Amino acid sequence: MRTIAIMKRVLKELLRDKRTLALMFFAPILILLLMSFIFNSNATPNVDIATINLPNALYDNINNTKHVDTYKYSTKKAAKESLNNGKVDAIIQKKDNNYDLTYANTDSTKTTAVKAVFNASMTKTNVSTMKKQLIITTTALAKLTGQPASTSAKSAAPKINNHYVYGNKDTGFFDKILPILMGFFVFFFVFLISGMALLKERTSGTLDRLLATPVKRSEIVFGYMLSYGILAIIQTILIVLVTVWLLGVEIKGNIISVIVINLILALVALAFGILLSTFAKSEFQMMQFIPIVVIPQVFFSGIIPLDSMAQWVSDISYIIPIKYSGDAVADIMMRGSSIWSLGLDISVLLGILVVLTWLNIVGLKRYRKV
Amino acid sequence: MQTAAMNLQHLVKKFGNQTVLKDVNLNVRAGEIVGLIGPSGAGKSTVIKTTLGMEVADGGSATVFDTTMPNRQLLSNIGYMAQTDALYDALSGKENLIFYAQMKGISKSEINKETAYVAKVVDLTDNLNKRVNSYSGGMMRRLSLAIALLGSPKLLVLDEPTVGIDPALRRQVWKELKSIRDEGRSILITTHVMDEAELCDRVALLLDGKVMAFDKPNALKLQYNVDTIEDVFLKAEGVE
Numbered sequence: 001m002r003t004i005a006i007m008k009r010v011l012k013e014l015l016r017d018k019r020t021l022a023l024m025f026f027a028p029i030l031i032l033l034l035m036s037f038i039f040n041s042n043a044t045p046n047v048d049i050a051t052i053n054l055p056n057a058l059y060d061n062i063n064n065t066k067h068v069d070t071y072k073y074s075t076k077k078a079a080k081e082s083l084n085n086g087k088v089d090a091i092i093q094k095k096d097n098n099y100d101l102t103y104a105n106t107d108s109t110k111t112t113a114v115k116a117v118f119n120a121s122m123t124k125t126n127v128s129t130m131k132k133q134l135i136i137t138t139t140a141l142a143k144l145t146g147q148p149a150s151t152s153a154k155s156a157a158p159k160i161n162n163h164y165v166y167g168n169k170d171t172g173f174f175d176k177i178l179p180i181l182m183g184f185f186v187f188f189f190v191f192l193i194s195g196m197a198l199l200k201e202r203t204s205g206t207l208d209r210l211l212a213t214p215v216k217r218s219e220i221v222f223g224y225m226l227s228y229g230i231l232a233i234i235q236t237i238l239i240v241l242v243t244v245w246l247l248g249v250e251i252k253g254n255i256i257s258v259i260v261i262n263l264i265l266a267l268v269a270l271a272f273g274i275l276l277s278t279f280a281k282s283e284f285q286m287m288q289f290i291p292i293v294v295i296p297q298v299f300f301s302g303i304i305p306l307d308s309m310a311q312w313v314s315d316i317s318y319i320i321p322i323k324y325s326g327d328a329v330a331d332i333m334m335r336g337s338s339i340w341s342l343g344l345d346i347s348v349l350l351g352i353l354v355v356l357t358w359l360n361i362v363g364l365k366r367y368r369k370v
Numbered sequence: 371m372q373t374a375a376m377n378l379q380h381l382v383k384k385f386g387n388q389t390v391l392k393d394v395n396l397n398v399r400a401g402e403i404v405g406l407i408g409p410s411g412a413g414k415s416t417v418i419k420t421t422l423g424m425e426v427a428d429g430g431s432a433t434v435f436d437t438t439m440p441n442r443q444l445l446s447n448i449g450y451m452a453q454t455d456a457l458y459d460a461l462s463g464k465e466n467l468i469f470y471a472q473m474k475g476i477s478k479s480e481i482n483k484e485t486a487y488v489a490k491v492v493d494l495t496d497n498l499n500k501r502v503n504s505y506s507g508g509m510m511r512r513l514s515l516a517i518a519l520l521g522s523p524k525l526l527v528l529d530e531p532t533v534g535i536d537p538a539l540r541r542q543v544w545k546e547l548k549s550i551r552d553e554g555r556s557i558l559i560t561t562h563v564m565d566e567a568e569l570c571d572r573v574a575l576l577l578d579g580k581v582m583a584f585d586k587p588n589a590l591k592l593q594y595n596v597d598t599i600e601d602v603f604l605k606a607e608g609v610e
């Protein structure tokens with residue numbers, strides 16, 4: 001099997017390149033650790049809130065807040081469904097005299113925003129109720145010189161209960177970007193190292209010589225895919241273990257599913273690397289692809305909320321592989337989705353993979369016509 | 371007349387607007403060594419690459435064993451040694467040999483025997499377990515030649531195989547090449563060493579995108595009325 005022989009050779013070369021290996025395996029861990037220390041900041045995102053049985057005054061105040069959309073639901077069940085679908089970010093329900101707040105909490109900035117909106121609206125509502133009651137009281141007083149109204153009894157502070165679907169009140173920004181970050185590491189390192197490897201193969205003449213043997217072009221591409229696939233699996237396992245054990249991040253879904261998604265992403269990165277290496281004449285030119293190909297992926301991957309951007313800008317995200325892996329991994333990690341329910345993300349990734357692989361196999365025709 | 375191992379007819383090759391090969395006619399018969407000589411940049415390597423299908427010809431035809439090139443299956447009958455060494459320098463000599471043997475489709479049971487044999491021919495047996503990045507230039511060249519010899523191909527295409535190889539070893543290599551020829555296999559070899567050209571059965575002189583002369587060394591000397599192939603070369607090029 002030539003494919004296997006090529007895979008073994010590529011792995012052997014990689015294993016002997018200790019520096020590159022260290023870069024691939026330890027750099028992501030180091031960066032993850034650093035980021036977990038650094039990130040816990042907040043911004044004002046757009047939030048969608050489901051409301052159940054809220055008093056009209058409170059409802060209006062919440063609804064009139066900037067960056068907030070509200071949806072009225074009559075049952076908790078229906079609201080919960082929307083929460084799980086990601087249609088709304090939180091549910092506010094009035095139960096007797098108390099308030100139940102349920103947050104999806106997949107994005108801690110949104111949780112914080114909902115809390116702030118709720119508190120502000122409550123205060124506003126209370127103030128206006130108090131004002132009204134004050135007027136009633138004063139008129140009543142003037143008329144009857146009667147007893148003071150029992151306003152204090154009526155506005156006795158209602159209890160507020162917070163519920164979190166994912167994580168707890170300590171879940172931070174880091175948890176949100178982790179799925180994307182994971183994908184980014186896999187993509188970045190596999191892209192760069194495989195691109196360099198194929199470039200070297202081309203400049204050193206070994207590719208020509210390889211193609212002077214009866215090897216099939218597809219066997220070369222698949223050999224590379226196998227070896228880098230194995231590498232990506234190890235890398236993902238390492239990153240997942242670090243996030244779970246060292247950083248204490250909760251993964252609700254199946255860890256294997258997370259690895260599978262990252263494996264597919266790695267293969268996309270590999271195909272990308274091989275494809276772009278044909279346009280580079282030197283290792284430095286390969287590096288020049290980083291700002292063009294890799295960095296924009298980060299911007300459109302969802303680290304920065306896309307719903308606040310212009311439509312055409314956020315449309316770009318549909319061709320960004322990291323977005324799909326990030327979405328899928330986030331669903332698995334935070335909502336506990338099964339891999340089978342992520343068909344769309346996975347099929348888009350696989351689609352990109354198939355197209356790039358095909359381009360690579362055809363592209364090798366440049367070096368041998370058959 | 372024996373069957374042709376390789377036959378180029380009216381081969382044309384352009385790079386951009388530079389026409390490197392204008393009209394190349396060349397054939398190698400079974401059981402002969404053909405030397406391809408010509409000044410640097412004449413297009414010797416280009417002839418070889420076009421024949422093997424690494425460059426696409428702009429005209430003419432190239433056949434190997436009566437099959438039009440490029441043809442993937444046929445490549446298993448051709449041992450190619452490029453002008454650059456084309457080795458994996460993180461691997462040992464032996465690992466390089468085994469890898470290329472696998473690529474050539476040599477069966478598992480044969481691989482050990484084959485690699486040991488070719489290593490002996492180029493005198494690398496003692497250095498096979500060293501990494502290639504610790505090899506000397508000549509050792510790399512020999513390893514590259516050994517790779518071309520793998521699998522006893524019926525046609526050997528060698529692009530300057532003896533550059534950087536010491537005289538004793540060069541003699542040994544030529545002895546091997548001759549015994550390959552005597553087995554009825556064919557060799558196309560390019561060289562800048564005119565002593566080597568004298569050892570070929572026929573010599574083709576590539577100049578100005580054409581094969582200016584193609585005959586036995588002695589016939590060439592007679593034709594140009596000189597004593598050595600080196601003089602043929604210089605005279606044809608118009609230096610003297």
Ligand SMILES: Nc1ncnc2c1ncn2[C@@H]1O[C@H](COP(=O)(O)OP(=O)(O)OP(=O)(O)O)[C@@H](O)[C@H]1O
Nearest residue numbers: 385386390408409410411412413414415416417453
């Ligand atoms: N890939 C390429 N693109 C453009 N020009 C090329 C390419 N390969 C070769 N050439 C040009 O074709 C000409 C012939 O090159 P070639 O390598 O065949 O020469 P050569 O006879 O093998 O020379 P040498 O004896 O120095 O090896 C040169 O002028 C070279 O610049």
Ligand SMILES: [Mg+2]
Nearest residue numbers: 414415416453
């Ligand atoms: Mg040359």
